[in-house]
Amino acid sequence: MxxxxxxxxxxxxxxxxxxxxxxxxxxxxxxxxxxxxxxxxxxxxxxxxxxxxxxxxxxxxxxxxxxxxxxxxxxxxxxxxxxxLYANMSNRFMATLRQFSPRQEVYSIDECFLDLTGIKRDLIVYGQEIKETVTRWTGLPICVGMGHSKTLAKLANYYAKKQPKLNGVCDFTRISEEELDAVMEKLPVSSIWGIGRRLENSLKALGVANVSRLKHANLRRIRDRFGITMQRTVQELNGEPWLELEEAAPITKQVMSSRSFGQRVESLQELKEAISYHAANAAQRLRKQGLFASAVSVFIQNSPFDQAEFYGRTETVALPAPTECRLQITNAALWLLKKMYKPGVYYLKAGVMLSELVPEKGQQTDLFAYSSSSKKSGRLMETMDHINRKYQRSTIRLASEGVNRTWFMRRGFKSPNYTGEWSELPMAR
Ligand SMILES: [Mg+2]
CATH class of the missing domain: 3.40.1170.60 (MutS, DNA mismatch repair protein, domain I)
Structure with a gap:
């Protein structure tokens, strides 16, 4: 045991x-x-x-x-x-999960790690409760996997999805090593977090065809052949947690720029400046990583201690094509800001988040939208970044006025924005 x-x-x-x-x-x-x-x-x-x-x-x-x-x-x-819609549903999903653990890592738009250490409940029952609550509150079907490491929790989740008899919840912490090995023998190494097709082939060539084989592989050999990351994966499979819960979102999944204001901000003009700044900042960080964003989110909020009523909103808009262009990103962010700005609120914090990130090379171009990846725009961005690095941040910046909805794209089969627009609320038919 x-x-x-x-x-x-x-x-x-x-x-x-x-x-x-x-x-x-x-x-x-x-x-x-x-x-x-x-x-x-x-x-x-x-x-x-x-x-x-x-x-x-x-x-x-x-x-x-x-x-x-x-x-x-x-x-x-x-x-x-x-x-x-997906960003909004994701927020609801994450907010629902938050009550089940004091520590949460939002790993991606639809995946979330929870720290259940020390929870004195039957974990299967607890997992079912999590699953049912999410489905009842958001309508989303989910699976919950549990283990003594993040890699094991991921694997348990994978197994829960494959095995209908588990009813969506799998707990690897309660079964014996022998039982766990028997399960792992049936799972391909590609079901392990971080092991893609190429690694799978290299492992297979060494006779490591299933998870159990990898779990029992010689650590030193694995390390010599594949490096430290794979060694840690093996340790994680053995229930030795190496990866910790990261309560801040990993940078490659999304790029965020936000800050609390030095003093409360009330006017739209000042908020616009802040959002333009964060949009430019996030765009620069995006380019540094060679990534393009497909969606822009903006959030603004007051402090619940200042005013009787808490006002906090997050809105997301999709871009016509993945872009790294500061201009497009800023325009999109300002358009969102206009939608959610409410006068009379003393804002404490605002920020911009870029998500649905794709690498430069993998991006699809669109013949009809103006191309964000055109050489010209790329050079413009590079030049702006260069000048701002050389002199001072924001030496060159956008006028940030005259917001046009230039990021409209072709979405011939788009469903209504059920949760984000009053006019698009679902109605009884
Ligand atoms: Mg999923």
Missing amino acids: LSTKPNRPVFALADANSFYASCEKVFRPDLRDLPVVVLSNNDGCVIAQSREAKALGIRMAGPWFEVEERAREIGAVAFSSNYE
């Missing part, structure tokens, strides 16, 4: 099933059992699919025009990506 020392760390991973497709289904109960796919910006590729769509073999990342006809024949319903 695994030792059950009272304070052995326990991690849970809550992960929404087919997140984008599930968000669409929440508001379209008529599609509950139908295959649903979600398309990338400008309806280019399939980026998400429901369980039913997966079962029908609709290829991920394939160009939509190639599969559209067949997909429609088999009754699949396609949606343009609605990042505003």
Whole structure:
């Protein structure tokens, strides 16, 4: 048996099933059992699919025009990506989870680690409670996996998704080493967090074809051959936690710039300046990592201690094509700000977050939107960054006025922004 020392760390991973497709289904109960796919910006590729769509073999990342006809024949319903809706649903999902643990790491838009160390409850029962509460409050189906390391919690979640009899919750902390090994023998190494196709092939070449084999592999050999990260993965598989809960979001998933104001800010003009500053700052950090953002979020809030009523809002907008362009990002951020600004509030904090990040090379270009990645815009951004580095931040900056909705994109099958626009609230039919 695994030792059950009272304070052995326990991690849970809550992960929404087919997140984008599930968000669409929440508001379209008529599609509950139908295959649903979600398309990338400008309806280019399939980026998400429901369980039913997966079962029908609709290829991920394939160009939509190639599969559209067949997909429609088999009754699949396609949606343009609605990042505003997904971001909002994600916030609800994370807020719901927050009550189940004092420590939470938002790992991605639909995945969240919780620290369950020391929780004196039957973890399966607790996991079911988490799962049912999320589904009741947000409509999203999820799975919960638990283990003595983050890698094990991830793996338990994967297993919960594969094994319907587990009813969406799998706890690796309660089963014996032998039972755990038996489970791991059935799982391919690619089901382990961080092991992709290439590593899988190298491992297979060494005869390491399943998780159990990797778990029992010789640590030194693994380290010599694959480096320290893989060694740590093996240690994590053995229930020796190496990765800690990171309560701040990892930088590669999103780029954030925010700050509390030195003094309370009330006017729209001042907020605009702050948001422009954060947008420029976030865009610069994005470019430093060679990434492009597909969505921009802005948040503003007051302090609950200043005013009787707390006012805090976060809004997200999708960009027409992934961009690193400060101009487009700032315009989008200011447009969001205008939507949520409320006079009479003394704002304490504001910020800009860039998400749905993609590497420069992988980005899809759009013939119809003005190309953010054009050489000209790239050079302009480089020059601005260069001058600002050389002299002083914000030596060159945008006038940040005259906000135009230039980031409209082609989203022929977009669902309404059910949760973000009063005029688009779902109505009884
Ligand atoms: Mg998921």
